[in-house]
Amino acid sequence: MTALAISDTEGQRVLSLSGRLDATTIRNVWRDARRAVAEATGRRIVVDAANVDYCDGAGIALIVDLLRQRKTGEVEVANLKPAFATLLAQFDLAVLDHDLDPPPKRRSSIEEIGAIAADAGGDLRDQVSFVGEIVAALAFAIRHPSTVRWRDVWAICERVGADALPIVALISFLLGVILAFQSAIPMKKFGAEIFVADLIGLAMLRELGPLMTAILLAGRSGAAFAAEIGTMTVNQEVDALTTMGLDPVRFLVTPRIIAALLMTPLLTLFADLISLLGGAITLQSFSIPFVTFVKEVEGIVDFSDFMAGFVKSFVFAILVAGIGCLRGLQTSAGASAVGDAATRAVVSGIILLVIVDGIFAVLYFFLDI
Secondary structure, eight states, X not given: OOEEEEXXXXXXXXXXXXXXXXTTTOHHHHHHHHHHHHHSTTSEEEEEEEEEEEEOHHHHHHHHHHHTOGGGSOEEEESOOHHHHHHHTTOOHHHHTSOSSOOOOOOXXXXXXXXXXXXXXXXXXXXXXXXXXXXHHHHHHHHOGGGSOHHHHHHHHHHHTGGGHHHHXXXXXXXXXXXXXXXXXXXXXXXXXXXHHHHHHHIIIIIIHHHHHHHXXXXXXXXXXXXXXXXXXXXXXXXXXXXXXXOHIIIIIHHHHHHHHHHHHHHHHHHHHHHHXXXXXXXXXXXXXXXXXXXXXXXXXXXXXXXXHHHHHHHHHHHHHHHHHHHHHTOOSSTTHHHHHHXXXXXXXXXXXXXXXXXXXXXXXXXXX
C-alpha cells in the first residue's frame, strides 16, 4: 500500500512517501503530490523516501516529475535507498528540461529550393553511377556466364513474366477496347471507322504497348525488387555479402536485370497482340469484320513500327529493374524504410519511363522512323 503524508515546517514542506511505488499504486499519490508541490509556492520541498519499501520505473517517474517542478520551489529527495537512488541517477534533469525532439528550424524558400536541387543532383549522380555498375556487371556476366545464378534468374523470370500475364492481358485488352470505342464514335460521323484500326495498330505497337507494360512492371516488379533488396539491406544481409567478398550488384542485381531483359520484350509483344484483339472485338459492333481489321493493320503497320516499340522494351526493362534494385540498396534503417524504398522505386521508375519515352519520340522523329 502506498501512502503520502504532507507536513509543513518553517520554510519547507515535507512529502513523506511510504510503501510500494509501482505502476498500480502511485496513481492517486502522484496527483496529490503534484498538487502539494504546486501549492507550496516559494517554499523548499523535501521528498522523504525513507519508508519506501519498493520502487520500480513508475515510482522513479513520480520522483523525477516532482523534481522537475522547480518553478514552484526547490525540490529535494531525501533518504532514498541506494538501489532506488541508482535508478534515479540515470535521469539528467537538465536534459529533461529541454525538448529532446524539437521541430526542425524552418528554412527560407531559397534554402528549400537549394536543398531540393542538391538532393535531385545527388540522386541523379547515384543513378548514373549505378548504371555504370550495372553495365560492368552485365559485361562480366556475358564474359563469364557460369558466374550468373541462373536458377535465381529463372525463378525471377517466372515472377516477372508468367505471373504478370493476367494483369498485362487485362490492362492491354481494356486499353484496346477503350481506344477503339472512344475513337470510333467521332470517326463514325465521317464514315471513317476503318481508320480506327490504323490508330490502334500504330499507337499500341509504337507507344502504348511497351510503355503500359513497363509501367505495370514498375508498379509490380520494380516495387518487389526494391522491397526484397531493401529488406536484405535493413537486415544487414547486403553488408554480410560485402564482408564475404561478394559484389551485391553482381550477386543481387544482375539476375534481376537479366530476368527483366528476357521477360519485358515478351510481355510487350503479348500486350500488343491482346490490345489489337480488344480493338478488333470492339470494332465488330461498328460493322467492321475481324479480317478487315487485320488487313487494315497490316497495311498501315510495317516492321519498323513494330521494332520502334520493341526496342524500347529492352531499355524500359533496364530502367524498371535498375531503379528498383537501386532503391532497395539505398534503403535506410527504420520501420517504414522498406515501404519508402518501394514507393520511391515506383515513382522514380514511372517518371524515368515517361522521360525516356519522350527521348525516343524525338529521336525517332529525327531518324524518320
